[in-house]
Amino acid sequence: MQINYPNGTTHFNNDANRNKKQASRLEPPKTFGKRGMTFEEHINTSNDYYAQRKIAIIHKKPTPIQIVKVDYPHRSAATITEAYFRQASTTDYNGVYQGYYLDFEAKETKNKQSFPLNNFHTHQLEHLQACHEQHGISFVLLWFSSLQRCFFLPLPALALYWQAQKDGKKSIPLKDIEQKGIEITLGVHPRIPYIEAVKEYITKGMKN
Amino acid sequence: MQINYPNGTTHFNNDANRNKKQASRLEPPKTFGKRGMTFEEHINTSNDYYAQRKIAIIHKKPTPIQIVKVDYPHRSAATITEAYFRQASTTDYNGVYQGYYLDFEAKETKNKQSFPLNNFHTHQLEHLQACHEQHGISFVLLWFSSLQRCFFLPLPALALYWQAQKDGKKSIPLKDIEQKGIEITLGVHPRIPYIEAVKEYITKGMKN
Numbered sequence: 001m002q003i004n005y006p007n008g009t010t011h012f013n014n015d016a017n018r019n020k021k022q023a024s025r026l027e028p029p030k031t032f033g034k035r036g037m038t039f040e041e042h043i044n045t046s047n048d049y050y051a052q053r054k055i056a057i058i059h060k061k062p063t064p065i066q067i068v069k070v071d072y073p074h075r076s077a078a079t080i081t082e083a084y085f086r087q088a089s090t091t092d093y094n095g096v097y098q099g100y101y102l103d104f105e106a107k108e109t110k111n112k113q114s115f116p117l118n119n120f121h122t123h124q125l126e127h128l129q130a131c132h133e134q135h136g137i138s139f140v141l142l143w144f145s146s147l148q149r150c151f152f153l154p155l156p157a158l159a160l161y162w163q164a165q166k167d168g169k170k171s172i173p174l175k176d177i178e179q180k181g182i183e184i185t186l187g188v189h190p191r192i193p194y195i196e197a198v199k200e201y202i203t204k205g206m207k208n
Numbered sequence: 209m210q211i212n213y214p215n216g217t218t219h220f221n222n223d224a225n226r227n228k229k230q231a232s233r234l235e236p237p238k239t240f241g242k243r244g245m246t247f248e249e250h251i252n253t254s255n256d257y258y259a260q261r262k263i264a265i266i267h268k269k270p271t272p273i274q275i276v277k278v279d280y281p282h283r284s285a286a287t288i289t290e291a292y293f294r295q296a297s298t299t300d301y302n303g304v305y306q307g308y309y310l311d312f313e314a315k316e317t318k319n320k321q322s323f324p325l326n327n328f329h330t331h332q333l334e335h336l337q338a339c340h341e342q343h344g345i346s347f348v349l350l351w352f353s354s355l356q357r358c359f360f361l362p363l364p365a366l367a368l369y370w371q372a373q374k375d376g377k378k379s380i381p382l383k384d385i386e387q388k389g390i391e392i393t394l395g396v397h398p399r400i401p402y403i404e405a406v407k408e409y410i411t412k413g414m415k416n
Contacts, residue, residue, distance in 0.1 A: 061270060062271065062273065063273070065271070067271075079290065084285070096311070096342040100307075101303075135304070135307030136265070136307070
């Protein structure tokens with residue numbers, strides 16, 4: 001399945017050879033490499049779509065940065081000349097959908113059988129849990145790049161596997177994700193229609 | 209009213225002389241100048257309080273920065289050596305309180321009679337409006353530093369004044385804010401108990 005975005009970027013796909021072959025038939029991507037847009041970038045364009053259609057207002061948070069030194073070569077253009085990446089204390093995405101607070105993290109793997117838990121950090125799980133306790137909808141979007149399959153997995157399901165790490169289980173089997181998550185069928189606009197999964201989750205009574 | 213914070217910072221107050229006098233009786237603030245913590249910092253410590261007590265999960269978003277150049281002098285310490293401040297597309301604060309999505313911006317003025325509208329930017333109003341349409345609770349926290357008075361003003365009230373700028377009205381009179389907003393009585397823990405105003409707003413039926 002080949003998607004041509006209006007701005008000339010291609011769909012995300014980790015099969016490098018296949019994309020290399022396709023690249024010659026396409027406008028060169030403006031920002032990203034031959035593999036096309038990343039999972040994160042597709043979520044961002046999906047969020048743009050949702051905002052434009054007034055379906056949901058979801059934003060990716062900026063990367064937290066510790067600024068140490070700023071130069072002011074011109075009055076209007078402050079240049080940061082020394083800064084460091086900081087550890088985030090929350091997740092990457094949050095916002096509002098029809099009165100529901102949504103909070104999520106997006107992760108990907110090349111694995112085909114399971115999703116490794118070391119993709120997640122303790123502070124992310126803690127933040128998702130805190131939002132869940134405030135009756136927000138906390139979840140993760142999981143992308144199996146080799147399989148080109150995407151899943152919505154609610155926090156309560158993820159949390160069980162997170163805790164099971166103590167018993168030596170380091171990943172979530174795909175078959176469990178198929179059962180406890182909601183598969184998101186990739187589309188064109190939006191590319192990752194995850195709000196459909198959120199709707200289904202709400203309709204089912206936000207269990208799991 | 210003098211508040212001693214455990215970490216030695218003083219309360220926020222724009223009366224520089226008064227604080228200069230008091231400073232000698234206090235531990236020196238660890239991070240901030242003689243005027244003590246800023247309005248924003250007090251909101252942040254209030255958010256910490258709310259999170260610790262599981263009352264609400266509200267975070268300030270990081271400042272968006274365009275990174276141009278990163279050096280890797282050591283494997284573990286990437287140093288950003290060229291970066292620029294970007295315009296934010298949302299507001300500074302959002303999060304969840306008991307299932308309600310909250311979105312707000314915090315602003316201050318030294319004025320005593322009115323709050324100047326040029327404190328706000330179009331993208332902030334647009335974002336607050338979009339969240340309001342998604343049934344989130346959109347508002348602003350207004351700090352009159354000379355009066356040491358703080359108000360919660362819901363988006364619908366603010367929006368009327370924002371639109372009235374076309375007619376030459378460049379600020380919101382304090383007496384209107386007293387009437388259409390909810391005054392927040394400053395406390396100790398949290399310093400700015402704005403969730404009380406949110407509760408009152410919800411109870412009243414989120415009108416205005």
